[in-house]
Amino acid sequence: MPENGRMQITMDAIGYVRSSRTEVRDDDWDTELASIELDSTIFSPDALLQLDQFSHVEVVYFFDQ
Numbered sequence: 001m002p003e004n005g006r007m008q009i010t011m012d013a014i015g016y017v018r019s020s021r022t023e024v025r026d027d028d029w030d031t032e033l034a035s036i037e038l039d040s041t042i043f044s045p046d047a048l049l050q051l052d053q054f055s056h057v058e059v060v061y062f063f064d065q
Helices: none
Strands: 015-019 034-038
Touching: none
Parallel strands: none
Antiparallel strands: 015 034
């Protein structure tokens, strides 16, 4: 651990969230449909095989824009 007691965390994007919403508003987000697109240069199509067998998926994200 660094001398200042803080740990540095580095993240690389592995995909993007896409949505049809074009304007930023703080309302009705529960009705918004969005999708997560994984980077095809990192993941092959079979990376999500049998994902539908799970009841939940945990997504860690960082708001950029």
